Structures are given as structure tokens and as C-alpha cells.
Amino acid sequence: MGQEMFLSLALLFLTSGALTNAQSEGEARGFAELEPAVVYYDINRNITLNCTFPNADKTLTYLWKKNDKAINEVPELKERFKLEENNAVFSVKGRANEDDYGNYSCALGGEARAWELRGRPVARLPDNTNVVEGQKLKLQCKVVGKPYPRVTWTYRPTEESNETVPLGETEGEGAEAEGAARWRLEPNEQGVEGAALVLEAAARADAGVYACRAGAGAPDHTVLRVKDMYAALWPFLGICAEVFVLCAIILVYEKRRTKPELDDSDTDNHDQKKS
Numbered sequence: 001m002g003q004e005m006f007l008s009l010a011l012l013f014l015t016s017g018a019l020t021n022a023q024s025e026g027e028a029r030g031f032a033e034l035e036p037a038v039v040y041y042d043i044n045r046n047i048t049l050n051c052t053f054p055n056a057d058k059t060l061t062y063l064w065k066k067n068d069k070a071i072n073e074v075p076e077l078k079e080r081f082k083l084e085e086n087n088a089v090f091s092v093k094g095r096a097n098e099d100d101y102g103n104y105s106c107a108l109g110g111e112a113r114a115w116e117l118r119g120r121p122v123a124r125l126p127d128n129t130n131v132v133e134g135q136k137l138k139l140q141c142k143v144v145g146k147p148y149p150r151v152t153w154t155y156r157p158t159e160e161s162n163e164t165v166p167l168g169e170t171e172g173e174g175a176e177a178e179g180a181a182r183w184r185l186e187p188n189e190q191g192v193e194g195a196a197l198v199l200e201a202a203a204r205a206d207a208g209v210y211a212c213r214a215g216a217g218a219p220d221h222t223v224l225r226v227k228d229m230y231a232a233l234w235p236f237l238g239i240c241a242e243v244f245v246l247c248a249i250i251l252v253y254e255k256r257r258t259k260p261e262l263d264d265s266d267t268d269n270h271d272q273k274k275s
């Protein structure tokens with residue numbers, strides 16, 4: 001009884017394995033046939049896909065799809081696209097947005113073409129960042145361009161410096177790497193992996209230029225200034241010192257002025273008594 005059950009289970013396991021193998025092979029072959037070309041598009045610019053097959057039967061019409069869905073059934077493309085030149089040329093009306101990324105295909109007769117559209121990634125950081133020494137710092141790298149790529153970080157001591165240290169991945173090795181290990185990467189407000197750089201307690205030595213880069217896009221940087229913990233106190237202490245010095249000067253001056261006056265009155269009195 002136990003053996004029979006074991007055998008049937010084994011059979012079930014084998015057949016299911018064979019099925020998934022066959023499925024993935026079929027899918028792999030399907031993609032291989034289409035060979036989607038990876039195309040990067042600029043957000044807020046045009047998207048145009050040309051699918052002209054010169055020798056195609058002119059009586060047939062081009063069939064366009066996005067992510068395996070007929071193009072006119074794609075919600076985010078509703079009233080936002082046009083097909084021209086006998087439906088051979090697809091374009092997005094007006095400006096392309098972040099959600100236009102995905103797999104596009106066209107087919108006519110036995111011929112087909114496929115594109116994998118990705119938004120050209122752009123990373124943004126504020127120009128300047130200030131933090132008070134000892135406080136927590138979270139640098140947010142804003143990313144535009146889906147699918148969101150991996151975000152990487154680098155550090156330079158100054159804007160002129162050629163010495164660039166990667167942050168967040170490598171640990172150990174030298175003073176800078178030691179600093180790098182104090183940082184950790186988190187998802188940013190948009191949920192992009194590694195796009196927020198966090199430091200629990202900023203030190204004066206953390207000041208410098210931090211750059212983030214989304215995928216192969218252009219990096220952007222922020223200049224981090226770490227302010228002295230007593231920075232707000234110094235002007236106040238300065239005013240106190242000024243007041244103190246002024247008071248001291250007035251006191252000394254008053255003392256010097258009143259002493260001779262008293263002497264004068266004394267002599268005056270003597271004179272009066274004498275007369």
C-alpha cells in the first residue's frame with residue numbers, strides 16, 4: 001500500500017516536471033522567434049514603432065499588442081496612440097509617460113516584430129543637503145523611468161576630487177570603506193530598491209559629494225554639509241561676549257570718571273570750610 005502510494009506520487013512528480021519543462025521550452029522558443037529589441041524611450045518625448053514588412057500581403061492588417069494584449073484594449077493607451085501608414089507605424093500621441101514601458105509586438109501574416117520598451121532612467125538628488133552632526137540622515141534618490149533599475153551610490157570628498165568610493169555594497173578596505181559600511185541602502189519613497197542612503201548619526205567626516213545613478217543613466221549628485229552641533233549656539237555666545245565686554249568697558253570708564261569727581265567735591269568742601 002505504502003509502496004503504491006509512493007510510486008503514484010513519484011509519477012505525479014515526474015509528469016508535472018515534464019509539463020513545466022515543455023511549457024518553459026515553448027515560451028522560450030516563442031521569445032526567441034520574436035527576439036524583442038530593447039529600446040529606451042525618453043519620458044515626455046515621442047514613441048514611434050515602425051513595423052513595415054515590404055513584401056507583406058497588402059490586404060492584411062497589422063496586429064499590434066502590448067504585453068500580449070490587443071493594443072486597443074490596453075487601459076493606459078486608451079485614446080493615446082495612433083496607427084499610421086496602413087497600421088504599420090504605431091506612435092504614442094503627445095508625450096510618452098512612465099507607464100508606457102512594456103513589451104510591444106506587431107504581426108502581419110507569418111511575420112512579427114517585438115520591442116521591449118524601457119523608460120530611460122533619470123536619477124535626481126537635491127543640489128545641497130544639510131544635516132546637524134549626530135543626527136540621522138536619509139538621502140532620497142528620485143528615479144524616473146520604468147522598469148525601475150538598480151540604483152548605485154558613490155562618494156567623493158569634494159566636487160573637484162577624482163577619488164570616487166562606491167557606497168552601500170563594498171565593506172572593509174581603508175578609511176573611506178569604513179565610512180561606507182556605516183551607510184545602508186533602503187528603498188526610497190517610490191519603493192525603488194537601494195534608492196535611499198541612510199546614516200544613523202552623521203559625523204563631520206561624512207561631508208562631501210554623494211551621487212546616485214539609476215541603471216546606466218546619468219548620475220546626479222548632492223553636496224552634503226554636516227553642521228557643528230553648537231552651530232546655532234555660536235552667534236548667541238558671541239552676543240553674550242559682546243555685551244560682557246561692553247559692560248566691562250562702561251564699568252571701568254564710570255569708575256575712572258567718578259573717582260576724580262569725588263576728589264573734587266572733597267576739596268570743594270574743604271575750601272568752603274576754610275573760607
Ligand SMILES: *[C@@H]1O[C@H](CO)[C@@H](O)[C@H](O)[C@H]1NC(C)=O
Nearest residue numbers: 045046047048091092093094
Ligand atoms: C515627435 O512627434 C512630432 C509630431 O508628431 C514630430 O514632428 C517629431 O519629429 C517627433 N520626434 C521624434 C524624435 O520622433
Ligand SMILES: *[C@@H]1O[C@H](CO)[C@@H](O)[C@H](O)[C@H]1NC(C)=O
Nearest residue numbers: 031036067101102103116147
Ligand atoms: C517583457 O518581456 C521580457 C522577456 O523578453 C520580460 O522579462 C519582461 O518582464 C516583460 N515586461 C513586461 C512589462 O511584461
